[in-house]
Each structure stands twice: as structure tokens, then as C-alpha cells.
Amino acid sequence: xxxxxxxxxxxxxxxxxxxxxxxxxxxxxxxxxxxxxxxxxxxxxxxxxxxxxxxxxxxxxxxxxxxxxxxxxxxxxxxxxxxxxxxxxxxxxxxxxxxxxxxxxxxxxxxxxxxxxxxxxxxxxxxxxxxxxxxxxxxxxxxxxxxxxxxxxxxxxxxxxxxxxxxxxxxxxxxxxxxxxxxxxxxxxxxxxxxxxxxxxxxxxxxxxxxxxxxxxxxxxxxxxxxxxxxxxxxxxxxxxxxxxxxxxxxxxxxxxxxxxxxxxxxxxxxxxxxxxxxxxxxxxxxxxxxxxxxxxxxxxxxxxxxxxxxxxxxxxxxxxxxxxxxxxxxxxxxxxxxxxxxxxxxxxxxxxxxxxxxxxxxxxxxxxxxxxxxxxxxxxxxxxxxxxxxxxxxxxxxxxxxx
Numbered sequence: 248x249x250x251x252x253x254x255x256x257x258x259x260x261x262x263x264x265x266x267x268x269x270x271x272x273x274x275x276x277x278x279x280x281x282x283x284x285x286x287x288x289x290x291x292x293x294x295x296x297x298x299x300x301x302x303x304x305x306x307x308x309x310x311x312x313x314x315x316x317x318x319x320x321x322x323x324x325x326x327x328x329x330x331x332x333x334x335x336x337x338x339x340x341x342x343x344x345x346x347x348x349x350x351x352x353x354x355x356x357x358x359x360x361x362x363x364x365x366x367x368x369x370x371x372x373x374x375x376x377x378x379x380x381x382x383x384x385x386x387x388x389x390x391x392x393x394x395x396x397x398x399x400x401x402x403x404x405x406x407x408x409x410x411x412x413x414x415x416x417x418x419x420x421x422x423x424x425x426x427x428x429x430x431x432x433x434x435x436x437x438x439x440x441x442x443x444x445x446x447x448x449x450x451x452x453x454x455x456x457x458x459x460x461x462x463x464x465x466x467x468x469x470x471x472x473x474x475x476x477x478x479x480x481x482x483x484x485x486x487x488x489x490x491x492x493x494x495x496x497x498x499x500x501x502x503x504x505x506x507x508x509x510x511x512x513x514x515x516x517x518x519x520x521x522x523x524x525x526x527x528x529x530x531x532x533x534x535x536x537x538x539x540x541x542x543x544x545x546x547x548x549x550x551x552x553x554x555x556x557x558x559x560x561x562x563x564x565x566x567x568x569x570x571x572x573x574x575x576x577x578x579x580x581x582x583x584x585x586x587x588x589x590x591x592x593x594x595x596x597x598x599x600x601x602x603x604x605x606x607x608x609x610x611x612x613x614x615x616x617x618x619x620x621x622x623x624x625x626x627x628x629x630x631x632x633x634x635x636x637x638x639x640x641x642x643x644x645x646x647x648x649x650x651x
Contacts, residue, residue, distance in 0.1 A: 249378050249412060280347045284363045287345050292323045296366035298349055301330035303570070304372040305337055307395045310450040310643040311370065312342050319651060325364055329375075352377040361387065368650070370394050381418035390420040394646055395446045397591060398429040405432055423646050425591055442649065445642040446591065452549075452572040453640060460550040465501070467531035468524075468540045469554045473622075474499040476555035478548045479569035481505055484561040484584065485515055487608050491615055493520040496538055498619075501551060503542035505561055505569065512543055549573045556625055557618060563587055563604075575601060578633035580618070580625060582611065595639070601632025 288294070297312055299305040305328070312324055326343035328334035338346050350356035357379040368390045371377070376393070384391050403409035404416060413436060416422075422441040424430050430441045468474075475498055477488055485502070492500045500521070504511055516523055521538035526547070534540060542551065552558060558574035563584020572592055574581045585606045587593035596602025605611045618625050 278350075280350050281359050281363060283347050284345070284360070288364055289323065292344075293321065294325045294344075294364055294366045295322045296325045296327070296364065296369040297343070297372070298327045298329075298369070298375055298377075299333060299372045300375055301328065301333035302336055304375070305333050305340075306451050306570075307447045308370065308372045309342065310447050310454060311394060311646055313454075314643050314647055316342060318647065322367070325366065349377075352379045354379050357383050361389075368392070373397070376415050378412065378415045381415050385418040390650070391418055392646070392650060393419050393422045395425060395448065395642065396422055396429065397425040398432045399589070400432060405436065421649065423642070423649070442645070444645040445639050447642045447646070448570070448572055448592070449636055449639045450641070450643040452570075452576045452636060455549045455573065456553075456576045459553050460547070462547065462550055462554070463531045464526060464529060464534045465540065465547075465551055465554045468501070468534040468537060469499055470535060472499045473497070473557075474501060474555050475557050475559070476501045476503070476552055476574070477559040478503045478552065478561065478574060479505040480559065480561035481565055482511075482514070483564035484559065485518065487605070487611050488559055488582075489515070489518045490608060491612055492539075493518075495615075495619065496521055500539045501542065501555065502539065503548045503551060507543055507545065512541060515541060552577045552579070555579055556629075557615075558582065568593060571596060571602065572636055575632040576636045578629040580628035580632055582614070592635070592639075595635050596632060599631040599635050601628055601630075601635055603628075 295315060297308050299308050312326070315322065316324065323344040324342065326340065326346045327349035328337070329349055334346070334348055340346055350360055361380070361383055366389060369384055370392045371394070373395050381391060398404070404413040416433070416436070416438055420440065422433060422438070423444045424433070424441050425446045427443055430443050433441050475488070475492060477484065477500070480502060492498055502515060504515060512525070519539055522536070523539040523541060524534055524537040525541045525543045527543050529537070542548065552574045555577070556579060558579050559582040560569050560571045560574055562569045563586045565586065568583045568587045568590055571581050571583055571590070575596060580601055580603060581596060582603045582605055583593060585604060587604060593602055597604060603614050605614070
């Protein structure tokens with residue numbers, strides 16, 4: 248049944264590639280993978296294979312790859328992606344020796360891929376469980392590790408109708424899970440090769456913090472004024488915090504939207520009733536006299552959080568919140584929307600009161616009014632947010648120690 252579904256999906260992707268540029272990139276990239284590998288693979292080298300579906304999973308796997316490179320330079324690293332949003336951004340990543348798409352999980356693709364690379368071990372990040380790749384890796388005696396994975400009882404593996412597909416989990420040499428609940432769910436279906444190590448993203452945000460860029464424009468914009476940073480925001484998020492800060496010009500507002508298109512940027516600017524500048528079109532002198540700074544480029548958000556007092560991370564009124572840890576690591580309270588239930592880090596932030604969930608403008612206004620009235624409350628909530636990050640670091644080294 249699985250292989251029938253995969254072949255039907257393959258046909259669907261081929262058709263969709265005729266009409267969608269993103270799908271076309273993925274389709275073309277997957278078809279070129281074997282040719283690329285035959286050109287680049289060193290047959291005398293030992294490859295450790297890391298697979299990340301997209302950019303978020305890459306960030307989870309990155310500290311592990313970089314730690315491996317540091318401790319065991321005798322290995323070469325192969326990094327594969329499924330999504331163009333990951334591959335197109337990180338195809339030039341210097342921490343891997345080869346970066347490419349992973350061909351879809353057909354039996355033929357799996358055999359050709361593994362015959363070409365011959366990895367000595369494989370790491371799959373978070374939710375990646377590929378039936379044919381896993382079974383062939385197991386047949387070849389290649390250790391397979393699942394890193395930063397998290398399981399929930401409503402997943403197919405734990406349903407009566409998912410027993411056959413759940414066999415893929417038995418191909419995994421060891422699971423490095425994020426929490427005890429995931430370990431217990433695996434145990435309930437007879438899988439005991441697991442260890443609770445946490446999430447490698449906590450290690451990654453510490454790396455990012457330590458490598459933060461100094462941004463003269465943002466520094467001049469902030470000055471000595473209280474500053475609110477909204478990162479990865481969408482329209483529903485912006486409707487809430489822009490309304491509030493239009494009425495509080497004494498606070499500086501930085502907006503780094505998730506979608507940086509001219510149409511979206513113009514929508515944001517149309518909602519603002521304050522002097523606004525765009526990052527790529529301003530200078531430190533001009534920014535110092537503005538009240539709102541719109542970040543109209545990529546790659547700066549993790550450093551920009553350093554200049555904030557309070558943060559808002561978007562996505563919680565849509566498919567799910569974006570990376571709240573990048574903000575919390577700077578010791579500041581973090582707002583986010585209601586769609587956060589599948590994010591362990593959000594749960595920990597809420598428990599500590601370093602995170603604030605909102606469902607409406609009134610929720611946001613009530614908490615921001617409390618922050619405006621009490622700067623000490625901002626500091627207090629920020630400190631506990633930072634402690635959440637510090638408390639849950641160390642997963643990377645635990646994985647390294649267990650595998651080598």
C-alpha cells in the first residue's frame with residue numbers, strides 16, 4: 248500500500264511541476280540527484296548521511312553536523328533535503344561535503360541512492376521516516392538514528408490501522424526523543440531503543456546568539472527606547488500588534504515579516520500610523536528618527552531580537568508558530584498565537600511565564616499594558632524565558648556520545 252501511495256504521489260508531483268515553480272525545482276532536483284552524486288561522491292570516503300525535510304529540520308541537525316565535523320573530521324557529510332525551501336537556502340552550506348535533494352522514496356530510487364553513497368550511518372531529523380530507505384539501510388547493516396523526534400498518540404504509528412507502516416520504526420537503531428511521552432509511546436508498541444535527550448534546536452539558538460551580527464541601523468533605530476520585535480509575522484499577527492503600537496508611539500516597533508514580498512510589505516505599511524522606514528532603504532541617521540522599522544530582507548531576524556525588550560513570534564494564527572527560541576534566548580518575554588500545542592518549547596515557555604499565548608487583540612492589550620506599566624515585569628519574564636533555553640541545552644553532545 249505504501250509503495251502504491253508513493254507512486255501516485257510521484258505522478259502528482261510530475262503533473263504539478265508543470266504549473267508550480269517550487270514543485271518544478273523539487274522535481275528537477277530529485278531527478279538530477281543520482282547524476283550529481285556519481286560526480287561528487289568520493290568512493291574511498293566514509294559518509295555520514297543527514298536528512299532534513301526543510302529549513303527548520305536543518306537547523307535542528309546543524310549543531311550535530313558541526314559537532315561531528317569538529318570531533319570526527321575523518322568522516323564526510325552528506326546532507327539531503329526534501330523541500331526546495333530548505334535546499335535552495337542551504338545548498339551552499341559549507342558544513343556538508345555534498346548537499347542535494349533526496350529522491351522520492353520508491354524502491355528503485357532508494358536502491359540507486361544508497362548504492363551510490365554507501366553511508367556508514369544515517370541521521371533523520373524529527374519527523375522523517377522513509378519506509379524503503381529505512382528498510383534497505385537496515386538490510387545493509389547501516390545504523391539509522393532519529394534525532395529530535397517527537398511522537399503523539401494520534402500519529403499513524405499508534406493507530407490500529409497504522410501497524411504495517413509502524414514497522415518502519417523498527418528499522419531505527421536508536422531514537423533520540425524530545426520528551427518522556429514520546430519514549431512511552433514507542434515503548435507501547437514494543438520499541439525500547441530510545442533516549443530522552445531533548446531538542447538540538449536549543450543548542451542551535453545558543454550558537455546563533457553567540458554569532459549574532461552587530462546591526463548599526465537597528466542599533467540607531469532603538470536608541471535608548473523600549474523596543475518591540477515582531478518576527479516571522481503574518482497578516483493576522485500584524486493586525487493585532489500594529490493596532491496596539493499605533494496607539495503607543497513611545498515604543499519602537501520592528502517588524503520582520505515571514506513573507507517578504509512587495510505586496511505584503513505595502514499591506515503592512517498601509518496599517519501603520521507612525522513614521523516608518525525599510526531596512527534596505529534607510530540609513531542609521533534616518534532610522535534614528537523613525538518609529539517603525541520594517542525588515543525587508545532575510546537573514547537578520549535572529550540578530551535583531553538582541554535589540555528588543557519584548558518579542559512576538561508569528562504563525563500562531565495559521566499553520567503553527569515559528570521559532571520562539573530565537574527570541575527567548577535573548578532573555579525577553581515572547582508572545583505567540585494559539586496554534587502552539589505541538590511545540591514542546593512553547594509549552595515550557597508558557598509554564599515558566601516567559602511565553603504569553605494570545606487569542607485576540609484584547610489578550611495582547613492586557614498583557615502589553617501590564618508590561619508598559621511595569622518594566623520590572625518585562626525583565627522578570629525575560630529572565631525565565633532565557634532560563635528555559637539554558638535548561639534544555641545539551642542534546643547535541645548526548646547524541647554524539649551515544650553514537651561514537
